[in-house]
Amino acid sequence: MHPSLEYALVGLVAALGTFLCTPLARQIATRWGAVAKPRDRDVHAVDTPRLGGVALLAGFAVAMLVAHALPTLRATFANGSEIAGVLAGGLIICALGVLDDRYELDSLTKFAGQVSAAAVMSIVGGIQLLYVYVPWGDIGTIPLDRDASVELTILLTVLTVNAINFIDGLDGLAAGITAIQGIAFFGYSYHLAQIGNTDIALAPTLICAGLVGACVGFLPHNFAAARIFMGDSGAMLIGLLLSAGATTASSQADPQSLGIKGALPLYLPLILPLAVLALPLFDLLLAVIRRLSRGQSPFAPDKEHLHHRLMDLGHSHRRAVLLMYFWSAVLAFGAVAMSFSSGPWLVLAVVAALLTAGLLVTAIPRLRSARL
Numbered sequence: 628m629h630p631s632l633e634y635a636l637v638g639l640v641a642a643l644g645t646f647l648c649t650p651l652a653r654q655i656a657t658r659w660g661a662v663a664k665p666r667d668r669d670v671h672a673v674d675t676p677r678l679g680g681v682a683l684l685a686g687f688a689v690a691m692l693v694a695h696a697l698p699t700l701r702a703t704f705a706n707g708s709e710i711a712g713v714l715a716g717g718l719i720i721c722a723l724g725v726l727d728d729r730y731e732l733d734s735l736t737k738f739a740g741q742v743s744a745a746a747v748m749s750i751v752g753g754i755q756l757l758y759v760y761v762p763w764g765d766i767g768t769i770p771l772d773r774d775a776s777v778e779l780t781i782l783l784t785v786l787t788v789n790a791i792n793f794i795d796g797l798d799g800l801a802a803g804i805t806a807i808q809g810i811a812f813f814g815y816s817y818h819l820a821q822i823g824n825t826d827i828a829l830a831p832t833l834i835c836a837g838l839v840g841a842c843v844g845f846l847p848h849n850f851a852a853a854r855i856f857m858g859d860s861g862a863m864l865i866g867l868l869l870s871a872g873a874t875t876a877s878s879q880a881d882p883q884s885l886g887i888k889g890a891l892p893l894y895l896p897l898i899l900p901l902a903v904l905a906l907p908l909f910d911l912l913l914a915v916i917r918r919l920s921r922g923q924s925p926f927a928p929d930k931e932h933l934h935h936r937l938m939d940l941g942h943s944h945r946r947a948v949l950l951m952y953f954w955s956a957v958l959a960f961g962a963v964a965m966s967f968s969s970g971p972w973l974v975l976a977v978v979a980a981l982l983t984a985g986l987l988v989t990a991i992p993r994l995r996s997a998r999l
Contacts, residue, residue: 630699630700630827630828631817633694633697633698633699633700634700634813634817634832634833634836635836636693636697637690637691637693637694637697637700637833637836637837637840638690638836638837638839638840638843639840640686640689640690640693640840641686641687641689641690641836641837641838641839641840641841641844642686642840642841642843642844643686643844644685644686644687644688644689644690644841644844645682645683645685645686645687645840645841645842645844645845646686646844646845646847646848648681648682648685648686649679649682649844649845649848649855650848651682652676652678652679652681652682652855653676653678653848653854653855655678655681656676656677656678656728656855656858657676659678659729660729661676661677661678661725661728661729661858662674662675662676662677663675663676663677663856663858675853675854675855675856676854676855676856677728677729677855677856677857677858677859677860678725678728678855678858678860678861679845679848679849679855679856679857679858679860679861680721680724680725680728680857680858680859680860680861680862680863680864681721681725681860682845682861683721683841683842683845683857683861683864683865684717684718684721684860684864686837686840686841686844686845687717687837687838687840687841687868688714690836690837690840690841691710691714691833691837694710694833694837699827699828700828700833701828702828703828703829703830703833706828706830707752707753707830708751708752708753709752709753709754709830709834709871709875710752710830710833710834711751711752712747712748712749712750712751712752712753712754712871713748713752713754713830713834713867713868713871715747715748715751715752716744716745716747716748716749716751716752716867716871717744717748717864717867717868719740719743719744719747720740720741720744720788720863720864720867721860721861721863721864722860723737723740723741723744723859723860723863724858724859724860724861724862724863724864725858725860727858727859727860728858728859728860734924737859737863738785741784741785741788741789741863742781742785744784744863744867745780745781745784745785745788745867745870746777746781748784748867748871749776749777749780749781749784750777752871754780754830754871754874754875755771755773755776755777755779755780755874756771756776756779756780756783756874757770757771757776758770758771780874783870783873783874784866784867784870784871784874786908786911787866787867787869787870787873787907787908788862788863788866788867788870789866789911790866790907790908790910790911791804791805791862791863791865791866791869791907792859792862792863792866793907793910793911793914794906794907794910794933794951795856795857795861795862797851797944797947797948797951798849798850798851798852798853798944798948799846799849799850799851799853799948800948800951801857801861801862801865802842802843802845802846802849802857802861802865803842803846803850803948803951803952804906804907804951804952804955805838805842805865805866805869806838806839806842806843806846807952807955807956807959808869808955808959809835809838809839809842809869809872810835810839810959810960811959811960811962811963812831812835812869812872812873812876813831813832813835813836813839813872814960814963815876815963816829816831816832816835816872816875816876817832818963818967819876820832829875830875831871831872831873831874831875831876832876834868834871834872834875835872835876837868838865838868838869838872841865842865845857845861850945850948851944851945851948905955905958906933906951906954906955906958909933910933913933933951937950937951937989940989940990940992941992942989942992950985950988950989953985953988954985957978957981957982957985961974961975961977961978961981964978965978
């Protein structure tokens with residue numbers, strides 16, 4: 628079986644596993660009382676079960692078991708402990724989220740749990756940023772020592788976890804955007820392995836395949852109108868998995884050692900994570916600045932996230948989600964396409980045209996109201 632088909636099988640298993648486990652998670656959440664009741668800042672009007680993260684973790688874990696039995700992808704487990712570290716960290720952060728979905732833990736407890744899960748993933752699994760490429764001057768690649776690698780990885784993981792958690796405010800939003808981001812990192816990692824003549828069975832590619840499948844399998848239950856929310860158990864879990872895929876993909880190979888020509892590919896370890904995660908990280912940054920300026924905790928909830936603002940402009944629930952999908956896809960796939968294209972300026976022109984079209988579509992409700 629071709630490696631691409633093995634990855635497709637892993638994604639399919641993750642999707643089916645998550646899809647089939649979600650109704651069970653919904654029943655457990657309802658009986659246990661892990662239910663989201665409508666609040667002023669929420670957009671849902673009825674009590675909705677949480678604990679979607681349990682189904683997401685189950686689907687991802689089953690997919691990893693299948694990958695371990697496949698002829699090519701089993702090498703991923705023999706070459707390192709990344710998958711074991713991801714599963715251990717995922718179990719910790721999902722358990723933390725389950726408790727929060729039921730009892731609504733305070734922000735300090737959740738932060739400590741996020742750091743612990745990220746540390747386990749980094750130390751046990753060896754998922755660490757091994758170097759930083761500085762594209763200006765003659766500095767080039769700067770290797771990081773173990774302490775710096777672990778600390779930086781934990782920081783980036785916690786940021787990603789909270790960024791995904793912050794955008795989880797509309798039905799299907801977090802799962803869909805994470806699936807888009809996972810596809811982008813999968814494409815980058817798979818292509819980098821091909822041009823670098825390295826083993827095609829790599830941890831970042833496998834992690835992203837399982838993550839994308841799990842998110843896709845959850846969407847039928849979660850897209851508007853949602854019958855279940857992923858809750859913090861799901862949002863923090865997919866944030867951790869996305870961070871693991873991004874970290875290992877960015878550290879998987881030194882662009883200088885691959886003989887990649889041109890300047891843009893050499894910037895990839897810097898620009899790809901930022902471009903792919905631009906939307907949730909931008910929303911996180913705005914939320915922190917907004918809340919600190921009011922003297923509030925950075926984790927204090929409000930109803931001023933990007934998706935809320937789109938609805939305030941006049942977009943429907945579903946249209947706001949689809950617009951966020953569009954923005955995320957343009958930034959993520961545009962970054963990957965520019966990095967490996969022989970004609971990056973053409974890609975830039977296409978991305979600019981799509982961004983312009985997106986701005987016009989986003990502004991349509993405001994333009995209509997202005998005409999009236």
